[in-house]
Amino acid sequence: MDIVLRNNLILITTGFETLNTSWMKEFLNCHSRGMLFLPKAVLVFRNETLKDVREDFLRELSRHHAEVHDYEHEFFLRSMLKYGTQPIRIELDKLEEPEVVKVNLYAYDKNTVLISLDYPNAWVLAYLRSQLEVYVEKGTDVSLVIDVSDHKAKARLERALNKRHILHYQIQYTYDNKFMSKLYSDFASYSFGDLCKDFEDDKNKKFYTILECPIGASQDALKKSYKKLAKVYHPDKIIHEAPHMVTHYKQKFQLLQEAYEALRIVS
Structure with missing residues (x-):
């Protein structure tokens, strides 16, 4: 384990064994x-x-770090406590073989989705909670029930499920052939004529969803959200990652540009 105190964060580089200690899990x-x-x-x-x-x-x-490196930890602890306002970055010191974690998706109806794991995994569940916390109705150590009754919640769920790698875990999502039809059942009663009539409106709604803005959002709100998301999904951010991740970020970045340009003109 190594700890570096930088001006803007505390950097902790360690192995997966330390990440799975009870005190680390409790903090996270x-x-x-x-x-x-x-x-x-x-x-x-x-x-x-x-x-x-x-x-x-x-x-x-600090105590754990001192035990690993065999020194008195009180002085180092005082230094770390001075960084009380800075973020803490915890990263793996070496890459391990990806461990596949199956995550099951089930739609009770268009408003409620159950996310469940075959076995407890605190890290994968912590990721899902971090992305969907405001929509979680209830949960256990292996499951979350998500309220997706509004358009923004569905968009948030889609964004969360797009990420497939957490630390050294590779997430594999599974769902039955009724999942999509239940989740988007609002569109089941549409006729071809209805779809043609509402095509432009639906496309604009999709653009608002891509930009994570409410329908009819102001130009300032659209611009602010576009800039924030463009920084997150810019392909240069992950140029050294796996090719499929780079491709995904490029596609998302292109969608953001398309949505912003379309709504900027429409507005």
């Missing part, structure tokens, strides 16, 4: 709504309401 579980999952790392942002949790974590981290 408390911050599920303030985490950003990267392909090989987790970025945890500061939460003022969890200040004590953060300090307890840093104490345990």
Whole structure:
């Protein structure tokens, strides 16, 4: 394990064994709504309401680091505590063989989706919670029930499911052939004439969804959301990642550009 104190963050490089310790899991579980999952790392942002949790974590981290490197940890702990406002980045020190985790999707109807794992996996579930927390109705250590009754919730779910790699886990989503028809059952009663009539409106609704904005959002809101998402999905961000990830980000980036240009003209 190595810990580097930078101006803008605390960088922790460690093995997967440390990531699975109880004190590490407890810290990350408390911050599920303030985490950003990267392909090989987790970025945890500061939460003022969890200040004590953060300090307890840093104490345990310093103690563990001292045991590994055989030194007195109190001085180093004081240095880390001075970085109390900075994000904490935790990344793997080496790549391991990807472990496939199956995640099952089931739509009760157009408003409710069940996400379940065959076996408990705190990291995959933490990722899903971090993306869908505001829509979670209930959950266990192997499942989440998600409210997708509005268009924005469905868009958020789609975005969450697009990510297939968490640390060294490779997520494999499975669902039955009725999943899509149940989830988007609103479109089942449309006739061809209806679809032709509403085609332009539906396309614009899709553009708003891509930009994660409510329908009819102002130009300022569209521009702000476009810039934020363009930074996240810019292909240059993951130029060294697997080819299929680069392709996915390029496609998403192109969709963002298309949606913004279309709505900018329409508005």
